[in-house]
Amino acid sequence: MRAAPLAGGAPGPEALRPLLDTVLDALRTGAQDRGGPLPAGGPDAVAHRLREALAGPALPDTGTGPDEALRTLVHALTAGAADPAHPLCAAHLHTPPLALAAAADLAASVLNPSLDSWDQAPAASALEALVSAALATEVFPAAAAADALVTTGGTESNQLALLLARERHGSVQTVVGANAHHSFHRAAWLLGLPEPVVVPAPNGTIDLVALDEALTDLAGRHPLLVAATAGTTDAGLVDPLPEIAELCAAHGGTELHVDAAYGGPVLFSDTHRPLLAGLDRARTVTVDLHKLGWQPAAAGLLAVRDAADLAVLGHTADYLNADDDTEAGLPDLLGRSLRTTRRPDVLKTAVTLRALGRAGLGTLVDACMERAEQLADLVEKAPGLELYARPTLTTVLFRPDDADDTTVADIRRTLITEGRAVLGRAAADGRLWLKATLLNPHATPDDLAEIITLVEGGIDR
Numbered sequence: 001m002r003a004a005p006l007a008g009g010a011p012g013p014e015a016l017r018p019l020l021d022t023v024l025d026a027l028r029t030g031a032q033d034r035g036g037p038l039p040a041g042g043p044d045a046v047a048h049r050l051r052e053a054l055a056g057p058a059l060p061d062t063g064t065g066p067d068e069a070l071r072t073l074v075h076a077l078t079a080g081a082a083d084p085a086h087p088l089c090a091a092h093l094h095t096p097p098l099a100l101a102a103a104a105d106l107a108a109s110v111l112n113p114s115l116d117s118w119d120q121a122p123a124a125s126a127l128e129a130l131v132s133a134a135l136a137t138e139v140f141p142a143a144a145a146a147d148a149l150v151t152t153g154g155t156e157s158n159q160l161a162l163l164l165a166r167e168r169h170g171s172v173q174t175v176v177g178a179n180a181h182h183s184f185h186r187a188a189w190l191l192g193l194p195e196p197v198v199v200p201a202p203n204g205t206i207d208l209v210a211l212d213e214a215l216t217d218l219a220g221r222h223p224l225l226v227a228a229t230a231g232t233t234d235a236g237l238v239d240p241l242p243e244i245a246e247l248c249a250a251h252g253g254t255e256l257h258v259d260a261a262y263g264g265p266v267l268f269s270d271t272h273r274p275l276l277a278g279l280d281r282a283r284t285v286t287v288d289l290h291k292l293g294w295q296p297a298a299a300g301l302l303a304v305r306d307a308a309d310l311a312v313l314g315h316t317a318d319y320l321n322a323d324d325d326t327e328a329g330l331p332d333l334l335g336r337s338l339r340t341t342r343r344p345d346v347l348k349t350a351v352t353l354r355a356l357g358r359a360g361l362g363t364l365v366d367a368c369m370e371r372a373e374q375l376a377d378l379v380e381k382a383p384g385l386e387l388y389a390r391p392t393l394t395t396v397l398f399r400p401d402d403a404d405d406t407t408v409a410d411i412r413r414t415l416i417t418e419g420r421a422v423l424g425r426a427a428a429d430g431r432l433w434l435k436a437t438l439l440n441p442h443a444t445p446d447d448l449a450e451i452i453t454l455v456e457g458g459i460d461r
Contacts, residue, residue: 030078037089040419087447091424104351124344147307151300154261157286159187167312173222177206231262234426236395241278265292268361367441397433405432411458
């Protein structure tokens with residue numbers, strides 16, 4: 001049996017070319033078979049169709065060959081996918097990736113550098129340093145020593161932020177709003193830190209009076225770290241960052257971290273950038289470019305105001321960063337992540353930044369913000385629907401008038417099961433709301449109107 005060809009090296013591109021044709025055809029036919037934002041029938045039906053497509057064991061004794069395997073499995077996965085590029089797939093912070101970013105990601109997979117030692121990733125490590133520094137400067141424009149680490153997303157970034165604070169102080173007490181991401185609680189558990197103190201967020205953002213009282217009560221017990229949010233998962237709200245920064249300064253230099261995984265890329269928009277005023281007063285900031293940055297996952301970032309804070313991550317393994325190699329000038333990469341083997345996720349981001357520039361990315365951000373405003377307008381005009389609030393970012397919460405929470409949940413599940421639309425759910429004001437997270441800059445007013453029509457149809461059933 002002839003050995004399977006490799007993707008890299010001089011022969012690699014020619015080996016890939018016919019396979020890519022197969023993949024692209026399977027993506028097209030799979031999307032046609034699905035016919036909507038996600039497959040109809042629910043979990044059992046989707047699993048049954050996948051088993052039928054495999055028509056045998058996942059690990060057969062004799063392989064079927066590359067063309068059949070790619071055609072069958074890519075088609076089946078596409079037909080059974082929730083497609084974030086479909087305008088009616090609007091539940092989560094799950095972005096439709098840009099075509100150019102996906103193409104760059106293919107090149108990263110083909111070259112397969114690993115950013116744990118320079119001799120595995122010479123150019124990739126240099127590119128990561130340049131792009132990380134540029135993005136850190138977006139977050140901290142006045143900080144000469146700003147830097148950033150590439151992460152898998154907000155959960156890893158938030159954990160790193162707590163780790164850096166712990167290493168600075170020996171221990172740290174995190175204070176979060178009730179609106180904060182769940183990852184802070186998990187990070188505290190993993191790092192052996194006290195359970196975060198939670199202050200109320202009655203209107204979806206941190207209550208400043210309650211935060212002031214909490215910091216007063218905690219004074220002198222532990223070094224304190226306040227974790228604010230710029231783009232809450234449920235409603236896309238932004239905590240009052242300037243006021244929180246002032247409270248931190250007033251309470252003995254309490255440190256500030258901002259989880260801007262969702263809202264951070266708003267920095268690219270000249271129009272909406274003021275929403276993030278005060279962000280640069282944080283010591284560390286989480287940003288995800290696989291949300292409002294249209295990158296294939298993963299594309300996370302932890303920006304730090306002072307690169308010296310990252311020194312504690314340094315680690316030595318003789319086979320990766322021996323002292324004499326480092327002294328001879330080979331860059332040491334182990335302090336750039338908690339991971340060892342690490343793919344060059346920075347390439348797709350670098351291509352996107354170069355191709356679109358700040359202005360092009362800002363235009364995409366502005367388009368999604370406009371779609372959210374348009375959907376909110378439609379909800380307000382619909383006689384049977386209630387809008388939670390005007391959107392801050394690109395999330396719109398709404399629900400049928402006079403419906404109970406069971407009805408709201410049933411409408412959402414019915415639309416999902418029928419494969420007609422993917423809407424999220426969020427608890428706010430003591431009630432359950434439908435959530436539309438609009439991350440598709442190509443969605444049209446007609447697409448938004450269809451969301452309203454589908455929900456109204458669910459009410460009438």
